[in-house]
Amino acid sequence: xxxxxxxxxxxxxxxxxxxxxxxxxxxxxxxxxxxxxxxxxxxxxxxxxxxxxxxxxxxxxxxxxxxxxxxxxxxxxxxxxxxxxxxxxxxxxxxxxxxxxxxxxxxxxxxxxxxxxxxxxxxxxxxxxxxxxxxxxxxxxxxxxxxxxxxxxxxxxxxxxxxxxxxxxxxxxxxxxxxxxxxxxxxxxxxxxxxxxxxxxxxxxxxxxxxxxxxxxxxxxxxxxxxxxxxxxxxxxxxxxxxxxxxxxxxxxxxxxxxxxxxxxxxxxxxxx
Ligand SMILES: [Zn+2]
Numbered sequence: 001x002x003x004x005x006x007x008x009x010x011x012x013x014x015x016x017x018x019x020x021x022x023x024x025x026x027x028x029x030x031x032x033x034x035x036x037x038x039x040x041x042x043x044x045x046x047x048x049x050x051x052x053x054x055x056x057x058x059x060x061x062x063x064x065x066x067x068x069x070x071x072x073x074x075x076x077x078x079x080x081x082x083x084x085x086x087x088x089x090x091x092x093x094x095x096x097x098x099x100x101x102x103x104x105x106x107x108x109x110x111x112x113x114x115x116x117x118x119x120x121x122x123x124x125x126x127x128x129x130x131x132x133x134x135x136x137x138x139x140x141x142x143x144x145x146x147x148x149x150x151x152x153x154x155x156x157x158x159x160x161x162x163x164x165x166x167x168x169x170x171x172x173x174x175x176x177x178x179x180x181x182x183x184x185x186x187x188x189x190x191x192x193x194x195x196x197x198x199x200x201x202x203x204x205x206x207x208x209x210x211x212x213x214x215x216x217x218x219x220x221x222x223x224x225x226x227x228x229x230x231x232x233x234x235x236x237x238x239x240x241x242x243x244x245x246x247x248x249x250x251x252x253x254x255x256x257x258x259x260x261x262x263x264x265x266x267x268x269x270x271x272x273x
Contacts, residue, residue: 037108038222041165042235044104045128049163049229051095052130056151063148064094066135066170082126082169090169091130107165109221110187129166133250134231137170153253157231160252164243165226167217173250173267188220189240 077089079096105126167185225237261267
């Protein structure tokens with residue numbers, strides 16, 4: 001007599017095979033999603049970099065400052081306020097005048113600090129930091145007399161850090177080692193303000209959940225890598241510790257190293273343990 005249906009053993013074998021295939025495939029799906037997020041971040045930072053490079057064309061080939069103070073508070077900057085003070089415009093605003101897309105300021109693997117002070121719900125610092133060695137702040141200008149750099153001043157634009165995945169909206173090797181501002185860190189770098197890797201600063205943060213900042217600072221993004229946009233507009237994924245100890249990339253105009261970099265062995269003498 002012909003048998004109908006399956007035996008229990010046959011069903012169990014089929015279920016076991018499906019379970020094994022699922023166990024093999026699920027991690028692959030997770031990796032594919034992570035790869036997609038990494039690609040999105042790479043695209044974001046490239047667009048932001050291109051925004052700054054377009055800015056150059058309109059401003060005598062000079063990069064914008066990382067922030068400007070004493071802006072008129074009744075004029076909303078391009079893309080809205082990224083800082084919690086309405087008198088301050090940041091480099092994101094100068095880039096936004098060209099890219100016109102506020103979503104690209106957030107890395108989907110990262111933490112984006114959000115300001116709530118002054119009743120603002122701004123994107124605040126975003127997920128990307130601009131190098132203070134190209135975009136010089138008003139404070140740096142007052143101390144050193146050095147304005148934001150021109151393209152012509154860069155010895156090798158393809159080696160000069162412009163933007164990178166960052167805990168703060170500006171980035172700078174010595175400041176990340178001796179942070180003076182909360183969330184001044186390089187995601188995943190082993191040398192973030194040791195010991196605790198930025199701990200003092202995320203604890204001091206008043207604008208976001210400490211656990212999110214801690215995860216971003218310690219675990220990093222993109223399987224431990226970060227995206228870096230160089231001053232010629234190309235983007236590369238790098239390990240954060242190797243980003244730190246490239247003095248020529250932090251000091252793209254050559255000459256004596258900036259005081260903080262020269263004084264900090266972490267910025268010039270990697271790699272680290
Ligand atoms: Zn990212």
